[in-house]
Amino acid sequence: MTIEEIQNDIIDEFSMFEDWEERYQYMIDLGKTLPLIDEKYKNEDHIIKGCQSKVWVHAEMDNDKIEFTADSDAIITKGIIAILIRVFSNQHPKDIIEADTEFIDKIGLKEHLSPTRANGLVSMIKQIKMYAIAYQTQLS
Amino acid sequence: MNLTETHINFNVENIRKDFPILKREVNGKPLVYFDNAATSQTPQQVIDVIVDYYSSYNANIHRGVHSLSQEATDAYEQARIKIQHHFNAKHAYEVILTAGTTHGINLVANGFSTLLKKGDEVLVSALEHHSNIVPWQMLCERTGAKLKVIPMNQNGELILSEYEKLLNENTKLVFVNHISNALGTINPIEEIIEKAHAIGAAVLVDGAQACPHIKPDVQKLDVDFYVCSAHKICGPTGVGMLYGKEEWLNKLPPYQGGGEMIAEVSFEKTTYAGLPHKFEAGTPNICGGIAFGAAVDYMNTIGFDTIANYENELLEYGTTELLKIEGLKIYGTAKNKISVISFNVGTIHPYDIGTILDKMGIAVRTGHHCAQPIMDFYKIPGTIRASFMFYNTKEEIDLFISSLRKAIAMLS
Numbered sequence: 001m002t003i004e005e006i007q008n009d010i011i012d013e014f015s016m017f018e019d020w021e022e023r024y025q026y027m028i029d030l031g032k033t034l035p036l037i038d039e040k041y042k043n044e045d046h047i048i049k050g051c052q053s054k055v056w057v058h059a060e061m062d063n064d065k066i067e068f069t070a071d072s073d074a075i076i077t078k079g080i081i082a083i084l085i086r087v088f089s090n091q092h093p094k095d096i097i098e099a100d101t102e103f104i105d106k107i108g109l110k111e112h113l114s115p116t117r118a119n120g121l122v123s124m125i126k127q128i129k130m131y132a133i134a135y136q137t138q139l140s
Numbered sequence: 141m142n143l144t145e146t147h148i149n150f151n152v153e154n155i156r157k158d159f160p161i162l163k164r165e166v167n168g169k170p171l172v173y174f175d176n177a178a179t180s181q182t183p184q185q186v187i188d189v190i191v192d193y194y195s196s197y198n199a200n201i202h203r204g205v206h207s208l209s210q211e212a213t214d215a216y217e218q219a220r221i222k223i224q225h226h227f228n229a230k231h232a233y234e235v236i237l238t239a240g241t242t243h244g245i246n247l248v249a250n251g252f253s254t255l256l257k258k259g260d261e262v263l264v265s266a267l268e269h270h271s272n273i274v275p276w277q278m279l280c281e282r283t284g285a286k287l288k289v290i291p292m293n294q295n296g297e298l299i300l301s302e303y304e305k306l307l308n309e310n311t312k313l314v315f316v317n318h319i320s321n322a323l324g325t326i327n328p329i330e331e332i333i334e335k336a337h338a339i340g341a342a343v344l345v346d347g348a349q350a351c352p353h354i355k356p357d358v359q360k361l362d363v364d365f366y367v368c369s370a371h372k373i374c375g376p377t378g379v380g381m382l383y384g385k386e387e388w389l390n391k392l393p394p395y396q397g398g399g400e401m402i403a404e405v406s407f408e409k410t411t412y413a414g415l416p417h418k419f420e421a422g423t424p425n426i427c428g429g430i431a432f433g434a435a436v437d438y439m440n441t442i443g444f445d446t447i448a449n450y451e452n453e454l455l456e457y458g459t460t461e462l463l464k465i466e467g468l469k470i471y472g473t474a475k476n477k478i479s480v481i482s483f484n485v486g487t488i489h490p491y492d493i494g495t496i497l498d499k500m501g502i503a504v505r506t507g508h509h510c511a512q513p514i515m516d517f518y519k520i521p522g523t524i525r526a527s528f529m530f531y532n533t534k535e536e537i538d539l540f541i542s543s544l545r546k547a548i549a550m551l552s
Contacts, residue, residue, distance in 0.1 A: 020167070020499050025550060052491045052507050052522070073521065074489035075551050076496075 003095055006087050007103040014107035023108050024076065031078030035085060037069040048123050053077045055124060059131035065090050066135055068128065080109070080121055088128050093139065096132035101125055150446050155531050158183035158438075162531065169501025172536045172543075177321055177480050177527035178505055179371045180352055182435075186374060189434040193427040201426055202400060202417075216426050219433025220416070226436045227366065228357040229383050233415040236382040236389070237429045241348040242271040244367035244382035245315075247419060248344055249275035251392030252313060258284030261310045263303070263341075265327065266292040266517065267320040270510040272346045276315055285312070292517065296323040296472035304335060311341045318350035318366075322511040322525070323472025324480030326350070333363055342388060348372055352529060353451060353478045355444040358383050370428065375435030379428030382419070389415050396421040447530045451479040454528040458537045465545065471523055479528040482509070485544075488551050490524045496547035497524075502540055 001009075017023045037046065041058040048055040053074030060067050068089045072078040087103075088096050104110065104121070156162050159181045164171050173181060193215070199208035201216050217232075224232045238244045256262070262276055262285050280287045290303045298316070314336040319326050329345050336343045344365035347356055351368040358366050365388065369380040384392070394401055394412055398421030403411040412418045439447070458481055462468055467486035484490060494506030507522040508515045515522055526540065 021550070024496065024499065028550065053489050054521070074491045076492045077489075 003087055003091055003099045010083060010086070011103055011106050017108075020108070024079075027079030027083070027109075028075050029079075030082040030086075031072075031075055034071065034078055034082040035067075035069045035089070037071045041069075042071065048120055048127050052120075055081060055120065057081070057124065057127055057131075059128075059135070061135050061138070064139065065092055066096065066132060068131070077120075081124055083107075084121075084124055084128060088132075093132040093136035097129055097136060150442075150450055150530075152450070152531065152533055155442070156533075158185060159531055160184060160187070166501040166503070167499050170539075172502045172532075172539055174526040174528060174532065174536070174540060175503045175505050176352070176529040176532075177324075177349060177372075177509075177525065179377065180374050180529055181531065182376065183374055183438055185438050186376070186431050186434045190376060190427055190431050193430055198427070200423055212426055212430075215430045215433075216424070219430045222433040222436050223381055226355065226440065227381070227383055228359050230359060231386060231415075234383055234386055234389065236384065236416045236419045237424055237432070238367070238380045238382050238419075239378055239425065240369040240371070240380035241346060241367045242275075244365075244380055245272055245344070245346065246275050247382055247395040248365050248367075248384070248392065249279045250395050252279055253282050254393055255391065256283040256285045256312055259310060260285040260312045261288055261306075261308070262286065263288050263290055263306055263311060263314045265290045265298050265316040266513060267296065267298065267323065267325060267327065268315070268317060268511065268513070269321050269346065269348070270512070272315055272317060273513070276313075286310075289513075290316070292514075295474050296320065296325045296514075297474045298325075298327055298332075300328065300331060303332065307335060307339050307341070309339060311336070311339055314341050314343045315346070316343070317346040317348070318356065319347075319353070319478055320472065320511070320514075321349045321480075322509040322514045322523070323474070323482055324349075324477040324527075325472055325474040326354075326476040326478060328476075329363070330361060333361060337362065349478070349480075352439075353444075353448060355440075364388050370432035370435055373435050374438055375432045376428050379425045379432050381432070386415065389419070392419075394418050394421070398422040400424070442530060450530050451528055454532055454534065454537065455479040455481070457534050458526065458528065458540075461537060461541050462544075465541070465548070471518055471520070480525060481527075482523040482525045484520060484523055485548055486552075488548065490522045492551050493524050493544065493547050496550060497540075497543055500543040500546070502543050504540075 037056050037058045042056045046056040046058050053072050055072045055077055057070045068085045070081045161181050197208050197211040199212045201213040220235050221232050224235045229235055264276055266289050288306050291299050293299055316327055316332055318329055333343045342364040345363050347366050347368040352373045364385050366383040371377040401413050401418050401421040403413050469484055471482045490506040497504055505525040
């Protein structure tokens with residue numbers, strides 16, 4: 001599936017919810033499906049700065065596609081990073097770099113997009129794109 | 141005023157009418173504002189003063205001969221006198237109007253650069269906010285003085301026997317907050333000041349968290365420097381006070397150069413203005429200063445004994461109700477504390493709880509509260525902090541507790 005297709009799927013899923021409680025409950029559940037980062041990568045090199053909770057992200061290239069794994073010590077943050085990984089994992093670096101992230105707004109999590117928000121969603125997206133840029137450089 | 145009278149005279153519903161913001165909704169729910177230790181809300185009486193200033197007599201002060209300038213100058217200097225009386229400073233010129241607590245601390249730390257030398261020692265308490273740690277670290281880097289830390293116990297109280305051991309003839313300065321922002325502990329500053337003075341060290345007390353709850357008497361405390369911010373006591377942001385004993389303020393060099401702080405200027409030599417203007421370079425926050433005075437008036441009209449009694453009730457009620465929640469742990473259980481409750485629930489991350497509570501209209505602070513050393517001490521990433529002011533109610537605490545229970549259910 002393309003990044004856009006996955007984003008549309010997620011938008012569809014979230015559109016079924018009537019209130020914030022259902023949305024957040026779903027996000028918490030998604031956090032439980034997060035492909036977990038290997039414990040050995042849970043170090044300073046993989047931590048994302050700018051979050052009130054700790055978030056670690058690791059990326060590996062497999063057949064020209066990037067696989068992301070992650071973890072967080074906060075459940076909601078784990079849900080957010082799980083959504084991002086579902087969108088960006090197993091994609092070509094170029095597609096990741098070019099992808100927009102407007103879907104976050106459409107699934108009712110706009111408040112998390114504020115750069116001052118302590119969960120660092122913006123920092124997470126930035127880090128994912130940085131990995132993509134790094135791997136893209138290797139490819140070309 | 142005894143306790144019974146206080147309760148008769150204090151009607152929280154009437155008080156709440158003074159605060160327009162308390163009527164608003166957040167995420168479709170009535171706002172429950174429990175982030176008072178970060179900033180307090182502003183009553184209409186203070187808002188009116190701000191509006192009146194800009195509508196009626198906005199002008200630059202201390203130099204104009206025209207009427208508006210005179211009116212603004214009078215109002216600003218009147219505010220200084222109100223603040224002087226509130227803190228019982230001996231002279232109005234010992235009250236320096238600053239941009240806030242952090243500004244006041246930096247002003248003193250900068251001034252001591254010329255008074256400290258290598259080998260001198262500076263003590264800070266383990267309970268400090270970053271703003272009362274970093275300026276002193278910078279001071280020590282500049283001067284070669286050594287920074288030492290007064291340790292705390294598990295309850296979040298400073299260990300005075302350890303403090304006494306740290307004091308010696310090299311100790312020149314002691315910095316301690318009156319009340320801890322992260323835990324709510326009221327520190328025994330009288331004793332701390334007395335012991336520091338006995339060996340000739342000066343003491344700066346950070347009163348940012350104390351001033352909303354108690355009325356410090358700087359002469360009785362015999363404190364050398366006392367700093368606070370207006371926005372914690374129902375005033376506007378961007379203005380605060382540095383009280384300094386006259387002899388100390390005369391010893392310190394000016395912090396910033398500019399207009400207002402000079403007597404004579406030529407390219408060869410400038411002579412500085414006297415107190416307090418020596419430390420008030422440039423056009424000050426005139427409106428803020430006047431509104432600071434109005435906030436002090438507002439708080440005194442209610443009365444600090446009344447405030448303390450009522451807030452104590454809220455603290456006791458909140459603590460009892462919170463402790464009914466399984467797995468909840470309160471950090472900072474000092475015998476002497478103000479209406480701040482810092483806690484965690486089991487292994488749930490404070491950020492998760494804060495996020496869900498916000499969805500239910502409840503404003504609390506989560507994180508390390510700019511006091512990372514305290515969080516390191518307890519080996520936790522942070523806490524949830526609920527802080528109450530006299531305009532909060534038991535009903536709000538009930539709403540907070542039921543919302544918290546809901547958040548815990550979602551996150552477990």
